[in-house]
Amino acid sequence: MWRRVVAVRDLMFTNKWLLLRRASQITIPVLFLLGPWYGIWFVKGNLASSLILDTVPLTDPFIVLQSLASGHIPETTALVGVAIVILFYVFVGGRVYCSWLCPINLVTDAAEWLRRRMNISTQWHFLKRSIRWWILVTVIVMSAITGTIVWEFVNPITMLNRGLLYGMGVTWILILAIFLFDLFIARRGWCGYLCPVGVFYGFLGRVSIVRVRAKKRHLCDDCGDCFVTCPEPHVITPALDRAEHGVGPVILSGDCTNCGRCIDVCHADVFAVSSRFHNALPQITQESAQQVADIHAGSENTIT
Amino acid sequence: MKSTKDKSDGYLKCSFTSSRRDFLTGTARAACGMSLLGLGLGLYSEVGKTHPANTLRPPGARADEEEFLGRCVRCGLCVRACPYDCLRLAEFGEPTATGTPYFIAEEFPCYMCPDIPCVKACPTGALDPKLTDIKDARMGVARVVGTDRCLNYWFNHRCLACTTICPVRGKAITLEKEIWVKSDGTKQLRFIPTVNDEHCTGCGMCEKNCPMARYGGGAAIKVLPLSIVKREDQRYHRRFTPEEQKAIETKAKAKTL
Ligand code: SF4
Ligand code: SF4
Ligand code: SF4
Numbered sequence: 001m002w003r004r005v006v007a008v009r010d011l012m013f014t015n016k017w018l019l020l021r022r023a024s025q026i027t028i029p030v031l032f033l034l035g036p037w038y039g040i041w042f043v044k045g046n047l048a049s050s051l052i053l054d055t056v057p058l059t060d061p062f063i064v065l066q067s068l069a070s071g072h073i074p075e076t077t078a079l080v081g082v083a084i085v086i087l088f089y090v091f092v093g094g095r096v097y098c099s100w101l102c103p104i105n106l107v108t109d110a111a112e113w114l115r116r117r118m119n120i121s122t123q124w125h126f127l128k129r130s131i132r133w134w135i136l137v138t139v140i141v142m143s144a145i146t147g148t149i150v151w152e153f154v155n156p157i158t159m160l161n162r163g164l165l166y167g168m169g170v171t172w173i174l175i176l177a178i179f180l181f182d183l184f185i186a187r188r189g190w191c192g193y194l195c196p197v198g199v200f201y202g203f204l205g206r207v208s209i210v211r212v213r214a215k216k217r218h219l220c221d222d223c224g225d226c227f228v229t230c231p232e233p234h235v236i237t238p239a240l241d242r243a244e245h246g247v248g249p250v251i252l253s254g255d256c257t258n259c260g261r262c263i264d265v266c267h268a269d270v271f272a273v274s275s276r277f278h279n280a281l282p283q284i285t286q287e288s289a290q291q292v293a294d295i296h297a298g299s300e301n302t303i304t
Numbered sequence: 305m306k307s308t309k310d311k312s313d314g315y316l317k318c319s320f321t322s323s324r325r326d327f328l329t330g331t332a333r334a335a336c337g338m339s340l341l342g343l344g345l346g347l348y349s350e351v352g353k354t355h356p357a358n359t360l361r362p363p364g365a366r367a368d369e370e371e372f373l374g375r376c377v378r379c380g381l382c383v384r385a386c387p388y389d390c391l392r393l394a395e396f397g398e399p400t401a402t403g404t405p406y407f408i409a410e411e412f413p414c415y416m417c418p419d420i421p422c423v424k425a426c427p428t429g430a431l432d433p434k435l436t437d438i439k440d441a442r443m444g445v446a447r448v449v450g451t452d453r454c455l456n457y458w459f460n461h462r463c464l465a466c467t468t469i470c471p472v473r474g475k476a477i478t479l480e481k482e483i484w485v486k487s488d489g490t491k492q493l494r495f496i497p498t499v500n501d502e503h504c505t506g507c508g509m510c511e512k513n514c515p516m517a518r519y520g521g522g523a524a525i526k527v528l529p530l531s532i533v534k535r536e537d538q539r540y541h542r543r544f545t546p547e548e549q550k551a552i553e554t555k556a557k558a559k560t561l
Contacts, residue, residue, distance in 0.1 A: 035384065048403075049379035049427050057427055063377045067428065070374035075429035078377070131334070138338045139345070146349045148373035152403060153349050158378065159396050162403050166380055169395025169402075 017260030024100045029164050036165075047101065047161045048152070049081060057081035060158075062200040066151060069143040086204065092258065094205025098191060098198050099231075099259035103160045107175055108191050111182035112231075120184060127186050127193045129234075129255075136196035156190075157197055188231045198257075205254035212258060213274035214239045214249040220270050226262040236262065240270070248279030349373070352401035355394075357532055359406040360443045360506060362391055363414060364423040364435035367442065367530055367541040376430035378403030385425035388415045409508020409527045410517055414443060416471045416507050432541055439472055440543040444506030445533050446477060446499045450524030453516045456495050457524075466497050466510035466525050475503040477510060477525075497525060502543075506530075 032050070034040040043052045049059040059074075059081030067074055089096060099105055115122065142150045152158060156174045163171040178190045191198055214220070217240050226240070227233045235253035243249070263271040353369045362382050366372040382405050383391045390412035394400035405422075407414060416438045423431040435441055446466075448454055455463035456479070470477045479495040486492065497510075506527045514523035530539040537556070544552065 044384045044425075045379040045381045048377040049381060051381060051425075051427075059377065059379075059427060064428075067374055067377065072371065072374045072429075074375060074377075075427060075433060077427035078429075081427060131337075134334050134338045135341065138342045142342045142345045142349070143374075145342075146346050147370045148349045148353070149375075149377065150345045150349050152378055153345065153352055153401065159402060162378065162380065162393060163395070166383065166393045167395045170397035171395070174396065 015264055017264050021100055021259060022106075025103065025106055028101055029103065029161065032165050046158065046165050048158050049078060056084065058085050061086055062197055063149055063152060063158075065200070066140065066143040066149045069140050070147045070149060071144070089201060089204040090207060091209050093208040093210050093256070094201040094203060094254055095198060095257035097201045099257035102157050102197075103164070104157050104175075104178065104190065104195075107160075107179050108182050108188060108231075111179045112188055115183050115187065116228075122183075122185055122187045122189070127189065129193060131193050132196055132199045135194060136199045139196050151196065155197070157195075191231060202254035205256065205258075206252075208254075209275050209277075210258065211274060211276045212251045212256060212260065212262065212271055213278055214251070214270050215272045215274065216268065216270045217243060217249055219268040221268060223267070225265045225267070226271070229261045229265050231257060231259065231261075243281070246281065248281060250274065250276055250279040252276065252279070349401075354531075355400040355406070355529075357528055358408055358410065358526075359394075359400050360409055360414075360508065360527060360529060361541075362386075362405050362407065362422045362431055363416075363420055363438060363441035363443055363505070364426075364431035364433075365405075365443070365541055366430065366432060367539040369531065372430055373401055373404070375428045376404055377428055378405075379427065380405065381425040381427060382422040382431060385421040387417065387421065388412065390414055391422065407508070409444075409506075409511040410523055411512075413508030413512040414441075414505075415509075416441070416505065435542045439503075439505060441505045441507075442530060442540050442542055444508075444527040444529045445501050445504050446506065446508075446510055446525055446527050447533065448497055448499070448525045449528075450516060450520075450522065450526075453520045453522075454497065454524035455515070456497055460492065460494065462495055463515065465513050465515055469509050469513040471507060471509060472503050472505060476500055477504065499525075 031043050032046065034042055035044060041054070043050050044054075045051055045058075047060060048063055049057070051057055057077045057080055059078045061082045064074055064078055064082050139151045154174075156171070156178060159171045160175060163169065182189045186193060214236070220240060226236055230236055232253070232255040235251050235256040238247045238253075239249050239251045258273075260273065263273065353373065355369075361372065366375065378393065380393050380403075383393055390407045391405045392407070393403050393405055396402045400406055418438055420435065420438050420441075423433060423435050426433070448457075451457050455461035462479075464479070467473075467477050467479055477497055477499050480498045482494055482496050484492045484494050508527045510525045511517065511523045511527050514525050517523035
């Protein structure tokens with residue numbers, strides 16, 4: 001499927017956002033490890049809570065939410081950390097956590113890559129995306145009932161992160177289970193249907209500033225590449241396809257992880273990073289109308 | 305006309321529930337599934353509330369394990385703050401709740417830093433910031449459990465290992481003279497290491513330095529968690545100030561009245 005985009009861009013730029021994302025996913029644990037390995041204490045702690053340069057605290061708001069539900073009010077440091085983290089994600093996009101930080105994303109991306117390579121079709125209609133909402137609610141309720149931070153007993157994200165930084169134990173069993181689940185049972189199953197952490201950050205994404213925008217959607221020739229690569233394809237539909245219904249070009253759904261993969265794979269350069277405030281319907285000029293006509297006439301012969 | 309279905313290689317199919325019955329069974333199914341999940345999580349966290357007797361929580365850790373697990377976000381900042389590297393985070397699969405900090409006294413006891421860096425590092429208050437004097441910490445309490453191997457008990461030795469290493473020297477653990485009358489009527493003088501709970505912080509220095517730890521099949525003195533040694537209402541994570549003590553006593557009195 002990459003033929004289309006490779007034909008118009010060279011390889012480096014074809015994977016620009018993917019490479020940036022991988023760089024971020026690898027840099028973050030390395031930053032944490034510089035301390036114990038080389039004594040360079042840029043950041044201490046882990047994804048649950050950390051301290052940058054011994055001054056700036058960061059704390060995961062979802063974990064603190066459970067702590068609050070369990071009936072404990074954390075110390076100020078943690079609350080300040082939560083505020084900073086929330087502000088950050090409200091700016092860059094809630095589920096940036098999922099695609100740029102979360103270590104499980106590497107696992108599920110690998111599973112998805114292999115699934116596509118091996119042509120394994122996974123259509124488990126029993127699963128609905130709403131399941132992860134229910135899991136989120138259950139986690140909060142159980143935190144209140146047991147008086148503990150319940151999700152942290154099983155959370156594979158922090159477990160893998162902690163595993164890299166402090167010692168793995170048998171975490172790999174859980175990781176393998178997620179890999180196999182995504183590979184054979186449901187496409188992007190863990191992140192797309194089960195993980196409550198993603199749902200939580202998705203809430204922040206609903207109001208976040210930085211968003212992907214189907215800027216040149218009039219140039220779309222329905223090749224479908226973005227839908228195949230997007231981890232949450234349902235978020236693209238309104239922005240890309242509903243211009244006739246007066247829907248703006250910005251992908252507003254909180255489920256969008258701002259991974260930028262659609263920007264990479266679109267051979268017509270439809271998508272771009274933008275903000276939620278650029279959602280006005282574009283004026284259709286003579287020129288762009290001509291472009292559209294050209295594209296659609298051309299697509300019949302060249303793209304198969 | 306564009307159609308999203310064509311693009312989606314199938315997985316985009318919306319599933320609109322067509323009738324009320326579908327809706328109801330769907331909801332019932334979700335409710336059942338979530339109750340099961342909730343039960344599983346609940347059970348698992350209940351199991352996580354107990355931890356092995358040789359794993360001790362860092363200084364200031366809430367004595368009520370439930371409160372500790374409701375506060376600790378498992379960040380490991382306490383681990384990184386400890387200059388002696390005695391703390392570690394439980395790995396998945398260990399019997400201690402995943403990711404929570406502990407130390408094993410026999411391997412790495414707490415060195416009782418006067419500035420208590422671990423408590424200062426804790427962002428959540430899982431380690432109580434009210435603990436400002438490390439001598440008020442109550443990580444556990446020492447007990448001579450190896451009466452079969454403590455040199456003072458059996459070999460008429462005068463072993464001073466635990467009493468001299470103790471950072472709360474002369475208070476937390478002392479040698480008390482005792483005349484031991486055996487069953488056959490013979491008498492023997494011996495010196496019994498005696499822990500004074502009021503002063504013992506549970507640091508584990510005595511356990512680490514007991515010569516039996518290396519040569520005699522395990523330390524004769526061990527620090528045990530308060531959950532094993534004390535009744536529930538006597539488990540405190542730090543020694544209270546006299547005012548707090550008084551308040552607790554009056555509260556207890558009011559309860560019994
Ligand atoms: S008081 Fe010092 S030695 Fe003891 S656990 Fe804390 S940091 Fe480590
Ligand atoms: S610093 Fe506090 S919250 Fe973090 S692992 Fe230690 S006890 Fe838990
Ligand atoms: S644990 Fe042992 S060394 Fe530490 S205060 Fe108690 S008696 Fe002393």
